[in-house]
Structures are given as C-alpha cells and as structure tokens.
Amino acid sequence: MKLTTLGASREVGRSAFLLEIENKKIILDYGVQIRHPMKWPLHVNPKEIDAIILSHAHLDHSGGVPSFYLSNDIKTYCTKPTAQICDLLIDDFINLSNDVTKQYLPYQHQELEKMKESIVDIGMNSEFNIGDIKVNFVNAGHMPGSVSVSIEGEGKRVVYTGDINSSDQNLVKGADTKYGEVDLLITEATYGVNDHPDREDVEEEFVSFAKDVTERGGTLLVPAFAVGRSQEIACVLKSHNYSLPVAMDGMALKTNRILLENLEFLGDSELFKQMINGLTEAKNWKQRKEIMNTPGVIIVPAGMMVGGLSSYYKGSIAMNEKNAISLVSYQAEGTPGRTLLEKKMIKVDGKLKKIKGKFEHFNFSSHSGSKQLFEMIDGIKGNPTIVAVHGEEEQATSFVQKVQKDYGYDAIAPVLGDKIII
16 A cells, blocks of 8 residues: 655645555545645646545645546545535636636636536445445534545555544534544644644634724624635624624635535534524625625635735725724735734735734634644554644644654655655
C-alpha cells in the first residue's frame, strides 16, 4: 500500500493524495490553492485513476477534480450536499477565472458537467465498495456533508480525516473520531499545536460586539465563506436572540437553498430554518445600498476578502467610524483579510488605507484544535503511521514531533511528492 502526497504538504490548501491499494489507484481530494498565481496539486495521469473520493466541497479539496474529466469516465464518491455545493463553487470558480481574474484553469464547464454525471451519492455512515476495497463515510464535523473516510484493503485500514472538527457547532455536529484500529492515519494538522478558545465564549463575545456596534446605529460587516461559515454566523446570532436585522448576500443565499434540501446533514435543523425565516436577503444593488445604511449585521462572501461581494461593501463600511468589520475565518498569507488582520488596512480605490471603523477577529474555527487532535489519537488502536497534512510547516512538523515523543508512533510531515509505503 502506497500513499503519495500531491498537495497540502506543509501548507494549507490544494489537498490531494493518491492511495494505491488492492491494485487500485484512488484519489483522496484534489483541490486548488487560490492565490495569485493559483497552485494546483501534482499531476497524475487520469487514465490510471480508478476512483475519486471527496471529503467535502471546499475548493481547496475539490477545485481540481474536473481536470480528471477531460477524456475520462471515473466515479467520484461523495455525499449529496458535497456534490451540490461542489457544483455551485466550481461553477462560480470557472466564471470568476474566465471573467474577472483571467487565470487559466485546466478545465471548463463541460468537464464540470462530466464530473456531475460521474458522481455517486453516498450517505453518511454508509459503506460501499471500490473493487475489493471497503470504504466507509463518517461525519467529519467540518461543514454540512463533510466526511472522514475509512478504507480497508490488503488487510490494512486507512483513515483520511479530511478537514475535521470534533466540537459541535450550530450548523453541524462534531466529528465521529472513534476510528478503532488504524494502520495509516492521514490527518489534518491546521492547528497541530494550537488550541482554540472556548466556543461559547467566542459566540458571546461576537454577539456582544455586534450589539455594541449596531445598537449605536452602526453596521457590522462580516466577511464569511459562502458555504458553512456564513450560515453558522447567522445561526449564532439567532441562537443568542440578536434582534436587529441580519442580512446575507451573494453565493451564501444559494448555499442556504441547498442546505434546506439536506436538513438531515445539519446539527440543528430547526434553528437553521428559524434563521432562514428571519433573514434579510440582498438580491440587487438597491437593497445593498439600503442595508449598508441600516443598523444591523451584513454577512457576505468572501471569508478572506478575496473577491466576492465583501469587496463591494468593505470600503463604505470600513471608512465610517460608527461601523465595524469582524473577521471570523482563517486568513491565509497574501490575502486582503490577512492584511486587515495584521495592519487594520484595506485597499480602497487601489490604495491601502487605515480603516476608520472598529475591527475584531473572532476564532470561529471549523477545524479541530491541538487538544482535540490528540484526543482523536488517544482513541486510536493499533500501531499506526500518522501523516500530518493540511498544516503550515511549523504546525505540521511540531505536531508530528509531539506524536513521536508522546506516543512513539511513526509520524511524518510529508513534503510535496513524498511516497509513504505501509
């Protein structure tokens, strides 16, 4: 059995792995790192691939999958919401690349259509077979429809966590990490040696900040990922009885409709429906101007402020001292969100300017922190090899050093292209 790391090696983004087992070649995720220029996983010959397994729909895990469908017919296995959200995100990604960023993609809409036709919907906690290989999906707790993947073949058991969060959120329940006996664990290490603050405290601090800004007549802009984080933030406000208007814009509204079709994948479907019923939907420029001048909260993509409607809202809101911006997501290096986080500056009319309104960052992470990752390892049986991926170099290498020291397991923070034989 052999694992080749095609991406997400000592970096966050472009998750992609090739697992060779039982004479089959299986792709575990195949994402893109959205930067300028974009970074893609290492190439593999699509004609040699037997199957693709998608852990979830975020582009850093799914954005390269259509490139396998230039001239091939490969089955892609994922949950129903992952399939639907992938279609939404990748379609937008193609349009944005063609019309706005002018960056080359190795596929277009026709490959996305072929990918959609190839998808096999798999339920949560469901087993299926790829040849002689037994595969099982369990809840990963990262976003609606996200899964960790158990793969059995050659008398061995592989678990790929995907992006994982073992804490309950409003939108999704925490991950099932009772993996049992494992020979190879491929785990994210985004926060390999860092912990998150208590979730209840973060929620209370965020809602308190929102009330402080908006009850004084201001508007709070919350740039958030269209899939998952936007809905989670709106649910937080609803669960804490925030009474002023909450508006949502952009692709997040399309995501809402998908999630309404997949309520069984949500942690608290009743809260979600209540949130939807009380939401102000911004659908045209007149409405957008109105909500910018109305005390309340505006939740809008993109989470790192790379493109999206947050670019439209940010200048008017940030340059007014009664208003505020809250970041609620991880901010990658080189993004406008990272610049705002570190310098409290945004680009307005092509120039970096200091914001006049308030600013706060809240740690609403949908990834397990270090404590949770080691609780997961505590529960593993056997003598596994542990491969730490989806973490920047310091996080990944420090994580594996702690695993080696505390557990005595063989632990690896692979570099791009590493081949690991079990």
